[in-house]
Every structure is written in structure tokens, then in C-alpha cells.
Amino acid sequence: MPDLTIRELVVEYASGGYAVRPIDGFDLDTPAGSLTILLGPSGCGKTTLLSCLGGILSPTSGTITFGDTDITGLAGPALTEYRRHGVGIVFQAFNLVESLTASENVALPMRSAGVRAKDARRRAGELLDRVDLGDRADHRPGELSGGQQQRVAIARALSLDPPLLLADEPTAHLDYVQVDGVLKLLRRLADGERVIVVVTHDDRLVPLADQVVELVPNLVMGTRDPQLVELAAGDELFAQGDWGDLVYVIESGEIDIVRLLADGGEEHRATLTAGRYFGEIAPMFGSRRSASARARTDAAVTSYTLRDFRDHVNRLDEAADPGADR
Numbered sequence: 001m002p003d004l005t006i007r008e009l010v011v012e013y014a015s016g017g018y019a020v021r022p023i024d025g026f027d028l029d030t031p032a033g034s035l036t037i038l039l040g041p042s043g044c045g046k047t048t049l050l051s052c053l054g055g056i057l058s059p060t061s062g063t064i065t066f067g068d069t070d071i072t073g074l075a076g077p078a079l080t081e082y083r084r085h086g087v088g089i090v091f092q093a094f095n096l097v098e099s100l101t102a103s104e105n106v107a108l109p110m111r112s113a114g115v116r117a118k119d120a121r122r123r124a125g126e127l128l129d130r131v132d133l134g135d136r137a138d139h140r141p142g143e144l145s146g147g148q149q150q151r152v153a154i155a156r157a158l159s160l161d162p163p164l165l166l167a168d169e170p171t172a173h174l175d176y177v178q179v180d181g182v183l184k185l186l187r188r189l190a191d192g193e194r195v196i197v198v199v200t201h202d203d204r205l206v207p208l209a210d211q212v213v214e215l216v217p218n219l220v221m222g223t224r225d226p227q228l229v230e231l232a233a234g235d236e237l238f239a240q241g242d243w244g245d246l247v248y249v250i251e252s253g254e255i256d257i258v259r260l261l262a263d264g265g266e267e268h269r270a271t272l273t274a275g276r277y278f279g280e281i282a283p284m285f286g287s288r289r290s291a292s293a294r295a296r297t298d299a300a301v302t303s304y305t306l307r308d309f310r311d312h313v314n315r316l317d318e319a320a321d322p323g324a325d326r
Contacts (some may be wrong), residue, residue: 002067004030004053004162004195009062011048014262021241021288022048023059028213031161033207035110035190038199040215041286046199047092049215050166053197055083064104065162066074066195082115088157090167094149096156102128103137103239104146106156113160120159127155131185147178151185157233158189167198171205182271183208216243216286226312227303231295244282250274253299272294280309 006028012021022045030036040046051057052064065069066086070257074082094305096105105126120163128134133149134252141149150170157165167186171179179202187208190196206212228251231237238244240260248255250272257269257278272278282289283306304312 002069003032004028004164004197005065007065009064010060011045011052011057012245016029017262018267019240019260019262019264021060023052026062026215030195030211033190033193034210035186035196035198036211036213037109037209038197038204038213038215039201039203040199041164041201042050042213046074046201046215047168050089050168050197050199053164054089054166055079069163071072084109084160085160087164087166088160088162090150090153090157090165090170091171091194092169094141094153095172096152099196101138101140102126102133102144102152102155105141105152106159107124109156109159115134119234123159124155127158128152131155132159132181145178146174147181150174150178150182154182154185155187159177165194165196167196169200169202170198171200171202179204186317215305223308224305227301231301231319233295233297233299235295237293237295237301240289240290242270242289244279244287244289245305246284246303247277247280247306247307248301248303249277249312251300251302254296255290255299255301256294256296258294277309280306 006026009023009026010021011023012019014020026049028036038046038049048057051056052059053071055074059072067087071082097108100108103121103124104205106127108122110120110123114248115123125134125137128137131154133148133151136144136148142151144152170182170186174182182207184195186198190210229237231253237248237255254273254277255272257272258266259269261267278293281287
């Protein structure tokens with residue numbers, strides 16, 4: 001079975017006229033026969049990355065190779081063949097056909113690929129036995145629990161025996177007991193030569209993984225000494241799309257806030273002067289910077305963690321009104 005390799009992956013799209021880059025220079029090496037978990041909060045680009053791996057979304061730049069296949073270079077019939085036989089996808093919302101039985105749902109991709117009905121039914125039965133649902137083969141999704149529906153979805157993703165299996169938040173709609181069964185199943189499936197990639201914010205999956213990749217870097221969220229940063233005119237303090245963990249207070253000079261437009265141009269949003277602060281949104285939400293900050297003149301700023309910045313503001317308020325009832 002092949003290895004999965006991602007190099008310098010970038011995904012950028014336009015939203016409201018602005019350029020948004022949920023994935024920026026991402027690298028990954030996943031050997032055959034392993035379970036890799038991509039861990040991160042909502043909005044960090046997990047599903048976007050999975051869509052690229054599945055051949056559903058084309059990245060802006062970078063490469064994804066699976067063995068000798070350059071997924072990012074596929075098009076037309078070659079891309080269709082990869083989507084059909086190279087990769088199986090387990091969707092967050094199950095996406096089962098309500099009018100079909102469990103067996104018919106699992107057989108559906110095989111019938112679409114031209115497999116004879118008899119062979120598809122036999123294979124569906126084998127897969128449902130494999131996920132411990134052989135006795136539910138004739139039940140429709142509405143007659144199954146959430147955990148059982150997810151296992152049917154996993155069996156369906158395996159129907160054409162793809163070497164790469166992708167799972168998007170497979171425990172999102174499950175209770176604690178149901179999660180345990182799905183986790184054990186994923187671990188069991190990863191014990192062969194297949195590559196399994198799971199994106200999730202659920203850290204209960206972490207002990208199962210051969211590799212855990214955090215899509216959000218380790219940011220400074222606690223306390224540390226404030227640091228003075230000196231900038232020459234034109235220096236960039238941070239760029240749109242960077243992960244942000246610090247808040248800045250301008251000590252001297254001027255800072256321009258600009259946003260990158262989808263056409264490659266820039267929009268000037270504000271010029272901030274001494275005494276103003278900026279950059280608080282990204283650390284508040286654990287997200288990327290929505291704009292760039294650049295020195296308009298020679299400038300100096302002090303950087304704070306979010307917690308230290310709050311303490312700094314409280315001290316300023318107390319100094320301004322020491323008699324206030326707090």
C-alpha cells in the first residue's frame with residue numbers, strides 16, 4: 001500500500017471580496033498502515049484539507065501524492081477513477097439514503113461502479129459483518145442508532161476497498177457509548193496497510209492514533225513578560241492568515257491595518273497611532289489573523305498575551321479611577 005505525502009499545501013478562496021487562506025503551507029507524511037488524526041477546533045481548515053485529500057477540492061498550490069499518484073494533478077477520467085477506487089470518505093452527517101436498507105446503502109457505490117448486484121450484495125454483507133452490523137442489514141437508517149448509522153457509513157466507504165480512508169468528525173453526532181464502538185472500529189481498520197486520516201476536534205480519538213497533527217500551532221495563551229517590538233517604516237508585524245496569539249499596544253509611531261483582496265490587491269482599513277491597541281480578535285478565538293499589520297512610520301509596539309493584556313487594561317482602569325467600586 002502507498003504512503004501519503006503533502007507538501008506546501010495552500011488553499012485560498014474569496015469571501016466577501018477578501019482572500020481567505022484556511023490552509024497555508026501545510027506538510028504531512030503518513031506511512032501506509034497508519035491512523036493519522038488531524039486535530040483542531042472548528043474553522044481551522046480540517047474539512048477543507050479532507051476535501052483536498054478526497055479529490056473534491058483543488059488546492060491553490062502545493063502537492064498531495066499517494067504512492068505514485070499526484071492527486072493534485074488529476075483531472076477528468078483519472079480524477080473520477082481516484083474518487084471511486086482510490087479513496088473512501090466517511091461523512092460527518094452519515095449521508096445515508098433513508099429509503100435504502102443498510103445493505104443497499106453499502107452496495108450503492110459498488111452498483112454505481114458496475115459491480116453485479118449479486119456480488120455487491122455479498123460484499124455488503126461481508127462489510128456489515130466486519131463492522132458488527134450483520135444482523136441489521138435489512139434495517140433502514142431511521143431504524144438504527146447514531147453509532148450504527150456511522151458504522152454503516154464506514155462500511156460503505158470501504159465497499160470498493162480503497163487504500164485511503166478519510167473520516168470527517170466521525171464522532172460528532174454520537175453519545176459517549178456510541179463513540180467507543182466507532183473508535184474501536186477505526187483502530188481495527190488501521191491495523192492493515194490502509195492509510196486512515198481522521199479530522200476531529202475530539203481528543204478522545206488521540207490515544208488511537210499512530211500520528212497526531214495539530215492544525216493549530218501551540219500559541220502563547222498564558223502569561224509572559226510584555227515585549228517591546230521596534231519596527232522600521234514598511235516592516236510587517238504580522239500577515240493576514242497568520243495564527244495570532246498576541247495583542248499589541250502602540251507606544252510610538254503609526255501602524256497600518258490592511259486586508260488582502262481576492263484579486264491580489266490590498267484594502268487599507270485603518271491607521272492606528274500611539275496608545276491604540278490591535279490584534280485581539282485572533283487570540284480571543286484561536287484563529288488566524290483577518291488582516292495584516294504594517295508600520296507606516298518607524299514605530300514601537302508592546303506585545304501581550306491575551307491574559308496579560310486584560311490585566312494591563314484593568315490596571316489602566318484602576319489608575320484612571322482608583323475610587324471606583326469594582
